Amino acid sequence: MPTTISIKRPFDGHLHLRDGDVLRAVIGETSAVFGGAIIMPNLVPPVVTKLDAESYRARIAAALPGGHRFEPCMTLYLTEMTEPDDVERAYASGLVRAVKLYPAGATTNSQSGVQSIANVMPVLERMAKIGLPLCVHGEVNSPDVDIFDRELVFVETVLDPLHRRLPELRVTMEHVTTAECVDYIRASGANLSGSITPHHLIINRNAILAGGIKPHYYCLPVPKRERHRLALRAAAVSGDPRFFLGTDSAPHTDSSKECACGCAGVFNATNALSCLAQVFEQEGALDRLEAFASIYGPAWYGVPITAEMVTLVRQSDPVSFPCEIHTAAGPIKVFDPLFPLYWVVARRP
Ligand code: NCD
Numbered sequence: 001m002p003t004t005i006s007i008k009r010p011f012d013g014h015l016h017l018r019d020g021d022v023l024r025a026v027i028g029e030t031s032a033v034f035g036g037a038i039i040m041p042n043l044v045p046p047v048v049t050k051l052d053a054e055s056y057r058a059r060i061a062a063a064l065p066g067g068h069r070f071e072p073c074m075t076l077y078l079t080e081m082t083e084p085d086d087v088e089r090a091y092a093s094g095l096v097r098a099v100k101l102y103p104a105g106a107t108t109n110s111q112s113g114v115q116s117i118a119n120v121m122p123v124l125e126r127m128a129k130i131g132l133p134l135c136v137h138g139e140v141n142s143p144d145v146d147i148f149d150r151e152l153v154f155v156e157t158v159l160d161p162l163h164r165r166l167p168e169l170r171v172t173m174e175h176v177t178t179a180e181c182v183d184y185i186r187a188s189g190a191n192l193s194g195s196i197t198p199h200h201l202i203i204n205r206n207a208i209l210a211g212g213i214k215p216h217y218y219c220l221p222v223p224k225r226e227r228h229r230l231a232l233r234a235a236a237v238s239g240d241p242r243f244f245l246g247t248d249s250a251p252h253t254d255s256s257k258e259c260a261c262g263c264a265g266v267f268n269a270t271n272a273l274s275c276l277a278q279v280f281e282q283e284g285a286l287d288r289l290e291a292f293a294s295i296y297g298p299a300w301y302g303v304p305i306t307a308e309m310v311t312l313v314r315q316s317d318p319v320s321f322p323c324e325i326h327t328a329a330g331p332i333k334v335f336d337p338l339f340p341l342y343w344v345v346a347r348r349p
């Protein structure tokens with residue numbers, strides 16, 4: 001088994017950086033290792049227009065630690081008021097790489113999202129025409145649909161009809177969590193892809209609910225049964241370029257997770273690449289880590305693939321990561337994979 005691997009700097013296909021104090025505290029955790037990321041727009045208020053994205057990008061650039069080279073690839077938060085021309089201008093200028101669809105109410109800060117796909121068809125048709133991908137939070141938000149079924153019902157009732165109606169639209173099913181969604185993407189053509197998080201490769205729903213309620217493992221879409229986790233692993237190591245890394249690193253302060261109505265989100269930026277290396281080693285697929293983490297994501301979004309490398313070393317003793325990072329808003333727990341990590345990023349660009 002190799003004890004050292006060098007891969008191109010990874011690219012995070014789905015990252016929450018937030019704003020202000022939290023942005024300043026978390027960004028270096030990603031930019032120390034990752035060369036770029038698709039930045040989620042679910043701020044309060046959300047990043048809706050080209051102007052919003054320009055100003056958020058400038059705040060991210062200003063928060064970057066000195067010496068870090070990192071490309072924030074911006075997204076626009078799709079609302080029923082979004083203007084097709086504004087979207088096209090944002091894409092043509094190179095600022096924006098995707099538009100994000102949140103079904104209204106489905107997850108953190110999704111209140112301004114979409115009630116009905118019919119109401120955003122003009123934007124989606126324009127995106128299909130110009131080749132701009134749509135990132136989707138693929139869960140329905142009906143109280144009568146069980147939370148563990150919300151991704152599957154989204155695939156059947158929203159994604160599939162949309163894909164049939166507008167097959168030229170390039171769609172990313174973000175943070176895929178079910179075997180059925182993996183199968184759906186596999187059976188579709190080149191215009192559908194899926195991102196996969198490190199934590200959904202590592203935990204199933206027992207991590208949240210067995211032996212006491214564990215709010216730091218609660219995220220959306222909620223982790224499912226073990227058979228789904230195994231299907232995600234198979235997809236991640238398959239070498240199919242339609243499956244790539246999106247960490248969904250989603251910082252929430254401990255006090256907003258450890259309470260009667262805790263927020264959804266796992267913060268994994270600090271150890272994401274070490275977790276992934278461990279997973280790919282467990283699957284006997286270390287030779288496919290680079291493609292999953294560094295090549296397929298940027299290729300899908302039309303982002304130039306970096307020439308810069310990082311080196312991972314397998315230590316004989318477990319690597320210790322900080323349990324939490326400190327922010328002016330309060331501490332934020334780092335994802336604990338519940339097994340020791342041996343891979344450490346030894347050489348950064
Ligand atoms: C994300 C967040 O906190 O912004 N939470 C999560 O559980 N994944 C939103 C999201 O991607 O659903």
Ligand code: ZN
Binds near residue numbers: 014248250
């Ligand atoms: Zn997310």
